[in-house]
Each structure stands twice: as C-alpha cells, then as structure tokens.
Amino acid sequence: MEGSISNSGSNEDFAVGCMLSIKTTLGDEFDGQVITFDRPSNILVLQEGSKPGPRRNIRFLKTNYIKEFSFLGQSEDPLDIKKCYIDLQSLQDREELALRQAEADAERIGVGVTTEAQGIFDALSKTLPVRWDKTSIVVMNEVRVSSPYLPENVIGGTPAANDRVKKVLELERRRLQTRP
Amino acid sequence: MNTQQTAQLKSSANGFARRRSERESGMRLENKHQSGKLNQNRSMNAIGTSKAPVYESPSRDRLVYLSTCLIGHPVEVRLKNGSIYSGTCHTTNVEQEFAIILKMARMTKDASYRGSKQEYVMKAPSKTLIIPGKEVAEVIAKDVPVTVAGQSNELQNERHEDILIDSSISHSRHVELDRELSPWVPDEDDPQCPGLENIFDGPWNRGWDQFETNKMLFGVKSTFDEELYTTRLEKGPRMRELEREATRIAREIEGEDTEDLHLAEERGINLGEDFDGDEEVRFSSVIRGRGLDDSGYDEDEDILLDKRNTETFGDVPASSGAKTDHLHRGTSNDSAGALLTSSVDEPQCSQSSNGSEFFQSNTYDHCRQQADDLPCKSSTSDCNGRSLYGNPEILRVAQGHDSINASIETKTVAVDGKLSKSNESQSAENSQTAGFDRGGLLADAPSVTSSVKEMPPTEPEVVYVKADGESSGVSACRQPGTFASGSDHAGATSASSHPAVSPSSSLIGSSSSENSTLNPHAKEFKFNPNAKSFTPSHSSPVRPPSPVSDGSYYFTPNVTTLPQMHGMPVGIGMGPSYSGHQHVLFNPQVAPLRSPQPYFHPSGPQYGQQMNLGHPRQVLYMPGYQPVSSSQHL
Numbered sequence: 001m002e003g004s005i006s007n008s009g010s011n012e013d014f015a016v017g018c019m020l021s022i023k024t025t026l027g028d029e030f031d032g033q034v035i036t037f038d039r040p041s042n043i044l045v046l047q048e049g050s051k052p053g054p055r056r057n058i059r060f061l062k063t064n065y066i067k068e069f070s071f072l073g074q075s076e077d078p079l080d081i082k083k084c085y086i087d088l089q090s091l092q093d094r095e096e097l098a099l100r101q102a103e104a105d106a107e108r109i110g111v112g113v114t115t116e117a118q119g120i121f122d123a124l125s126k127t128l129p130v131r132w133d134k135t136s137i138v139v140m141n142e143v144r145v146s147s148p149y150l151p152e153n154v155i156g157g158t159p160a161a162n163d164r165v166k167k168v169l170e171l172e173r174r175r176l177q178t179r180p
Numbered sequence: 181m182n183t184q185q186t187a188q189l190k191s192s193a194n195g196f197a198r199r200r201s202e203r204e205s206g207m208r209l210e211n212k213h214q215s216g217k218l219n220q221n222r223s224m225n226a227i228g229t230s231k232a233p234v235y236e237s238p239s240r241d242r243l244v245y246l247s248t249c250l251i252g253h254p255v256e257v258r259l260k261n262g263s264i265y266s267g268t269c270h271t272t273n274v275e276q277e278f279a280i281i282l283k284m285a286r287m288t289k290d291a292s293y294r295g296s297k298q299e300y301v302m303k304a305p306s307k308t309l310i311i312p313g314k315e316v317a318e319v320i321a322k323d324v325p326v327t328v329a330g331q332s333n334e335l336q337n338e339r340h341e342d343i344l345i346d347s348s349i350s351h352s353r354h355v356e357l358d359r360e361l362s363p364w365v366p367d368e369d370d371p372q373c374p375g376l377e378n379i380f381d382g383p384w385n386r387g388w389d390q391f392e393t394n395k396m397l398f399g400v401k402s403t404f405d406e407e408l409y410t411t412r413l414e415k416g417p418r419m420r421e422l423e424r425e426a427t428r429i430a431r432e433i434e435g436e437d438t439e440d441l442h443l444a445e446e447r448g449i450n451l452g453e454d455f456d457g458d459e460e461v462r463f464s465s466v467i468r469g470r471g472l473d474d475s476g477y478d479e480d481e482d483i484l485l486d487k488r489n490t491e492t493f494g495d496v497p498a499s500s501g502a503k504t505d506h507l508h509r510g511t512s513n514d515s516a517g518a519l520l521t522s523s524v525d526e527p528q529c530s531q532s533s534n535g536s537e538f539f540q541s542n543t544y545d546h547c548r549q550q551a552d553d554l555p556c557k558s559s560t561s562d563c564n565g566r567s568l569y570g571n572p573e574i575l576r577v578a579q580g581h582d583s584i585n586a587s588i589e590t591k592t593v594a595v596d597g598k599l600s601k602s603n604e605s606q607s608a609e610n611s612q613t614a615g616f617d618r619g620g621l622l623a624d625a626p627s628v629t630s631s632v633k634e635m636p637p638t639e640p641e642v643v644y645v646k647a648d649g650e651s652s653g654v655s656a657c658r659q660p661g662t663f664a665s666g667s668d669h670a671g672a673t674s675a676s677s678h679p680a681v682s683p684s685s686s687l688i689g690s691s692s693s694e695n696s697t698l699n700p701h702a703k704e705f706k707f708n709p710n711a712k713s714f715t716p717s718h719s720s721p722v723r724p725p726s727p728v729s730d731g732s733y734y735f736t737p738n739v740t741t742l743p744q745m746h747g748m749p750v751g752i753g754m755g756p757s758y759s760g761h762q763h764v765l766f767n768p769q770v771a772p773l774r775s776p777q778p779y780f781h782p783s784g785p786q787y788g789q790q791m792n793l794g795h796p797r798q799v800l801y802m803p804g805y806q807p808v809s810s811s812q813h814l
Contacts (some may be wrong), residue, residue: 013618016239026317036242043278045246056326058246060319061341065260079242085325086248095252095283098268102284102305109286111304 014044014063016079019072022046025065032059033078047078110135113147116176120149123172128165139165149173240274249324257282257311258318264289267309269321277313285309398461 014037021031032046035058035091042064048057056078108125110118110132121137124130130139139147143165150173151166250269257265257280267285272278286305391402434447442460461468 017734024318026260026262028258028318036239038237038239038243038274039276040240041243041274041329043274045243055323057322058245058250058320058324058326058422060243062278063319065317080327084245085327086245091248091251093252094271095268098252098254099283106284106305109304 015074017077018074020046021072022061022069023067024061025067030059031072033075035079037063083120107131110137117147117149119176120145120169120172124165124168124175127168145169234803244272246324247278248273249326250319250321253321253324255280255282255319256288257316258320259311259315260317261315262289263287265309265311267305270308272319273313278319279313280311280316280319282309282311283307320699336374 015035016034016036017031019031021029023029030046030048032048035045035047037044043062044061044066046058046059046061047082108121112119113121113132113135117135117137121130121132124137124139124145127139128139130137130147132138133144135151136145139145140157140161142162144155145165146153149169151170154162154166154169156162157165251271252490253269254266255269257267259265264287265282265285266288267282270281270283272280284305284307391404394400394402437446438447442465445462460466
C-alpha cells in the first residue's frame with residue numbers, strides 16, 4: 001500500500017531534528033524527532049519520546065508508508081556524533097544473552113494452544129512450577145491440566161497437589177475473566 | 181573492521197572517517213568516531229563481492245549506525261501487510277530496503293487473522309526469520325542504547341540480571357500486567373522532601389500543642405517537662421553573641437564543599453542533572469569501586485587499632501611520626517576516656533603537616549558524623565547553653581609558636597555523654613573550659629579564634645597537655661582548622677572528607693562507649709622482651725577473645741599479598757600465630773618498619789606458638805615470622 005505522500009518532498013521536510021507527527025498506513029500514529037532520513041532507501045529514522053538519555057525508542061519507517069504527517073517544530077540534532085561508538089563485541093554478547101533469554105522464554109510457550117491456555121499457563125507459573133507437554137500443562141511434574149483447562153481437567157498427582165492446582169486454576173480463571 | 185581499509189575509503193565532507201565492510205548476511209557496520217577507532221575482537225571478513233559503496237552521506241551513515249545499534253536488541257517489525265513480528269534483531273541490510281533477520285521471532289499479530297482473540301493459536305517461535313526488505317514497513321525498537329553510555333550500562337545491567345534481581349523476577353515478562361504501572365513522582369510541593377519538615381516545625385513555631393490537645397480530648401494531664409531531658413538553657417547577657425557565633429560556624433560547616441555524596445546531598449549541593457549514577461550510587465552506603473576507599477579504610481582501622489592499644493595499656497610513647505599520627509587520631513576520636521598520659525614528648529608529637537591535615541579532615545568529618553548523631557546538630561540556638569557535646573572536635577595547639585601566648589585550651593571530643601562528667605571536671609590549665617558545649621566553647625571563642633588566627637596556617641604541631649583531674653589522660657589538641665573557622669585555615673582544613681570514615685565512626689562510637697569503663701589508672705604497658713613465651717597445647721585451638729582483639733578491627737595496611745613477598749620460609753598467613761591480643765602488642769613497636777601484619781581471625785585456627793625465647797627481635801619486628809626450624813603448618 002503506497003502512501004499518499006509524494007516522495008519528491010523537499011529535503012527540508014525531513015531535516016534532522018525536526019519534530020513530526022506521523023500517521024502510517026498501518027494505522028500507527030506517533031510523534032517523533034527525525035534522526036536521519038536516507039533518500040536512496042527512503043527510510044526515515046525517528047526518535048520517540050523526549051527523554052534525553054542514552055536509550056531511545058527508535059523507529060525505522062519507510063516513507064512509503066506514511067499516510068500523512070505534520071510538522072511540529074524544529075529542534076536540534078538528537079544524535080551526538082561524538083558519543084556514537086559501537087562495540088562489536090558487546091553487541092554480540094548482547095545478542096547471545098538475548099537469545100538465551102528468548103530460548104528460555106520459548107520453553108514457556110505452548111505450541112498450538114490458544115491464547116487463553118497460554119494465559120492460564122502464565123498465571124499458574126507465577127506460583128507453581130509448570131511446563132508444557134504438548135497441549136497439556138504439567139504442574140509440579142505430577143498434575144496435568146489438559147484442554148479446556150477447567151478445574152475438572154485437573155488430573156493426577158497427590159490429592160493435596162491436585163486440590164491445590166484446582167484451587168489456583170479456579171482463582172486464575174476468575175481473575176482472567178474479570179480483567180477486560 | 182579492517183583498519184587497513186581506512187585509507188581506501190572516501191571521507192565525507194564533514195570529515196568522518198568511515199569504514200565499511202559487507203558480509204554475506206548483509207551486516208554492515210559503520211563507525212562514526214572521529215578518530216576512527218572501533219573496538220572489536222573479531223575481525224569481520226568481507227565475504228563475497230564487495231559492492232561499490234553507495235553514495236555515502238552522513239544520513240546513510242546514521243542509518244547504518246542506528247541499525248547496527250539494534251543488533252541483539254528486541255525489535256518489532258511491521259510488515260506491509262500489517263503483521264507484526266517480534267524478535268531479537270540479528271542483522272539488517274539497509275541496502276536491500278531494510279531487510280532484517282530476526283532470531284527467535286514470533287508473530288505477535290497476524291494480519292491475515294480475523295477472529296476473536298480467544299481462538300488465536302500460539303506458534304513456536306522461529307529460530308531465524310528472514311524478512312525481505314520489501315515486506316518491511318517499519319521497525320520499532322525501544323530503549324535502544326544509542327550512545328556509549330547506554331551501551332555500557334546495558335551490559336552491566338544484563339550481567340546483574342543473571343543474578344536474578346527482584347525486579348526481573350517480578351517484572352512478569354510472561355504474564356499480562358493487570359494494570360499499567362507508572363513510576364511514582366512526588367508532588368510539586370518539594371522536589372526533595374515532600375513537606376515533612378513543614379509539619380513538624382520547631383515547637384516555638386508550631387501552633388499545635390500536643391499536651392493541650394491531649395488534655396482537651398482525653399483529659400490527660402501531662403507531666404512533661406522538657407528540661408528533664410535536657411539541660412537548661414541559660415539565657416544570659418552573652419546570648420546574642422553566642423547565637424550569632426554559633427550560626428556562623430554552622431553555616432560555615434554546612435557550606436563546605438565535600439566529596440562525599442551523601443554529605444553533599446544533605447547540604448543540598450546539587451550534583452548536576454546528568455550525574456552518572458543510579459540510585460544505588462547516590463543513596464547507598466556501600467561505595468563501590470573507588471580507589472580511595474582502601475587507603476581510607478586503612479587509616480580508620482588504624483585509628484581503632486591504636487585506640488584499643490592506648491585504652492588498654494595506657495599511653496604508649498609514640499616512636500615515630502607516622503604512628504603518632506594514627507595514635508593521635510585514635511585518641512582524638514575517642515572520648516575523654518582515652519587514656520593518654522601526658523608523658524608524650526614533644527618531638528614525638530610533631531607531625532608532618534600532611535598527616536595532620538589528613539587527621540583533621542578525618543576527625544572533622546568523623547566528628548561531623550557524630551555531631552549529626554547527637555540530638556542537636558547545628559541548630560545552634562538549641563545547642564547554646566546546653567552542655568552538649570555537639571561539637572566534638574579537637575583543637576590542636578601548635579606549640580613552639582611564639583605568637584601563641586600560651587593559652588592552651590583543652591577541648592576534647594566528647595562522643596559519649598557518659599564522659600561529660602569527666603570532661604567537665606577537668607580543670608583547664610590556663611583557660612581550659614570544662615563545658616564542651618558550644619556555648620562553653622563559644623565563650624572562649626573570641627580568645628580561641630584570636631589565638632587560632634595568630635597561628636600561621638602551616639604546620640600545626642601536636643602537643644599533649646597534661647590535664648589534671650580524674651581523667652588524667654586527655655588528649656589536648658587543638659585543630660586550628662577544624663574548629664569551625666575552617667575558612668581561616670584553608671591549608672589546614674582539608675575538607676575532603678573520607679567516605680570511609682562513616683563506617684568507622686559507628687565503630688568508634690560503640691567501642692568508645694564500651695571502653696569508658698576502663699581503668700584510667702591502669703599502668704602503661706611496656707613490652708618486655710625477656711618475657712617467657714607462652715606455648716599453649718595444641719588442644720586448645722581457640723583463645724577466648726581478649727578485650728582488645730576483635731577480628732573486625734584488624735587490617736593489613738601494606739599487604740598486597742600476604743607472606744610470600746618476603747621470601748620467608750614460612751608463610752606468615754594463618755600459620756603459627758599469636759592471638760590478636762599479642763598482635764596489638766607489637767604494633768607500636770613495629771611502627772617504623774611497617775611490616776605486613778597478617779590478619780588474624782581470633783576464632784580461626786590458632787596454632788601453638790613456637791616462639792623462640794632467644795629471638796625476641798624477630799618477634800618484635802616480624803610478627804609471624806618463624807625461624808626455619810619450627811614446624812610449619814599452614
């Protein structure tokens with residue numbers, strides 16, 4: 001979907017530092033400050049949020065997808081060139097760390113289960129050790145909760161454990177329902 | 181990055197030196213640093229054909245730089261069809277219209293899906309997801325570290341996260357939050373202190389009398405008399421003067437510059453907006469990674485060590501200037517209960533001005549700490565007249581200066597309220613004041629300051645003055661600088677306070693109160709080299725801790741590595757050793773040598789002493805050194 005904006009807009013529209021309010025064709029609306037605009041690839045890089053710290057929210061947006069935008073003002077360059085260094089090694093470390101984290105997270109996600117089921121899983125995991133077994137939730141390695149994850153579906157384990165899981169499940173379900 | 185390629189590349193108009201290399205995966209890294217330095221441990225090989233560089237512009241540079249910053253960062257990619265994928269950015273290719281490769285990517289929103297949320301089925305995350313540039317509409321990343329500062333913090337934080345801090349556990353990455361949490365911000369009343377102080381103003385300002393209220397509401401008659409708990413405020417003709425003087429002093433003290441973060445904050449010295457330190461640095465009492473700490477701590481523990489010495493054994497004539505420094509400090513920190521006899525000779529007391537400055541600053545700050553502890557700190561109007569020991573400072577008199585006419589005033593640190601009596605009973609030699617309250621102090625203030633002023637700002641020397649009275653050993657020192665007229669002697673007062681003083685001050689406080697019951701008439705201990713050695717049987721491993729030895733007070737000032745440095749046949753470490761008690765003993769004598777003194781834990785394994793009778797000198801100077809013949813157990 002092409003945006004209605006003409007790409008032959010003058011350079012000044014996307015000068016570094018100017019504040020824009022943008023609506024994208026995907027339905028996003030946001031305000032941001034231009035960090036850079038690359039003509040050959042039509043990519044506009046914006047910084048969102050006003051906090052001046054070293055960490056920013058960044059958006060890379062292709063100008064094709066800008067539905068409309070308005071100019072809010074001009075400000076100074078948000079990027080301090082002198083401070084821009086990259087440490088490759090630290091980047092790689094960061095990536096590894098993130099991957100490790102993501103893999104751990106991936107364990108928690110059931111494949112082929114509904115979001116509701118996932119929500120129940122997450123809620124149970126707050127207080128009980130849980131893991132997925134196909135589409136069943138295994139709690140404390142004893143108790144299984146299978147679809148549709150109602151208190152009746154709680155099977156196995158010692159009576160005490162079973163009751164406990166049932167109770168937690170009921171409470172969590174109730175909580176999930178009250179929340180919009 | 182191959183630095184050799186630098187020469188080949190064009191530099192842009194604004195003078196950036198840029199390097200570019202391309203990988204098959206399309207990763208491009210760019211360096212914007214003016215000097216062209218790029219940290220890397222792995223060299224990137226340019227694989228495949230390197231394309232002719234696209235027209236290089238600063239904007240392109242920025243783009244590439246920013247997209248490089250994304251590597252390893254969680255991003256959200258919006259496709260042109262509306263789907264959204266989240267994952268960790270592995271690499272991007274700006275050349276190909278921002279193609280991006282995500283690792284562990286999940287589709288968080290499926291554009292093609294139409295239906296209620298309930299039925300949406302979870303899918304396993306893809307290990308690697310390659311998204312062609314044409315599909316990409318937008319890439320969003322939050323909290324991207326764009327500058328160096330952001331990066332280093334991030335790694336630190338991540339390392340900490342391995343330790344599973346509370347916030348990461350409770351952060352509920354996995355569970356939906358019930359509500360959006362936002363950080364608390366204080367009201368506009370007061371940025372620092374939310375109005376607490378307004379409520380409880382001084383009693384003379386308060387419009388509310390609790391006793392009256394109580395009486396009215398509940399019919400309770402109060403028998404509270406403020407003066408039961410404090411000393412009467414003597415309102416005399418000199419009141420005004422004293423008040424004025426006190427406020428002046430207080431203002432000076434408070435206005436001083438300090439390096440200590442906490443003090444600075446108390447005094448309201450603004451650290452600056454972009455102060456590099458999170459809450460922990462600003463507010464915690466743990467000070468990390470400041471090189472000064474070690475030396476500071478040593479000094480302070482030295483104080484304690486020596487103080488213990490002198491209290492237990494009476495005064496030990498200081499044999500060297502360096503030791504004297506510590507000794508003085510120790511005693512000065514202690515209250516009048518410190519048992520320094522006055523037999524210390526003058527020459528021994530002379531110190532280098534450096535030492536004294538340091539001493540001053542330490543005690544000053546320490547005293548300041550304690551002043552804070554005491555009920556009345558600098559609200560001088562309260563302090564006036566009360567015999568408070570709110571000004572626990574020592575004044576040291578420079579002796580030998582002809583300009584000083586002899587008024588040797590004795591003021592001592594009165595840390596402990598208990599010692600007030602002994603303080604008061606002291607009779608000043610010339611014009612010593614008994615009362616160590618601010619008022620009393622100030623009564624002599626004119627004379628003090630005048631005499632103080634007369635002293636040249638350099639080289640204050642210390643003298644110990646014999647004071648008659650019950651507590652015979654009172655250190656009489658005047659610090660010209662620290663007594664509030666700090667500005668007068670800029671040289672003498674080094675206002676840089678040691679952060680390490682604060683932990684020691686509490687120790688000192690507690691210890692001094694413990695030791696106030698020591699016998700002031702105890703004989704001075706003299707080391708007897710001919711004393712027989714004590715050889716306990718091996719079956720008694722633990723000695724009862726002597727009153728002096730307390731593991732936490734020991735330190736090894738100059739020991740970087742323990743024993744081995746001297747090439748001694750026996751490691752000094754935990755080997756055959758003396759109890760802490762005796763260790764103390766050797767300390768003063770060893771002073772000139774500064775030999776490494778191992779740290780002994782009193783409850784640690786204590787081996788039998790194998791001291792040879794015939795080698796007292798060894799014992800003396802190398803505590804822990806064993807003649808080769810002795811058995812070595814470590």
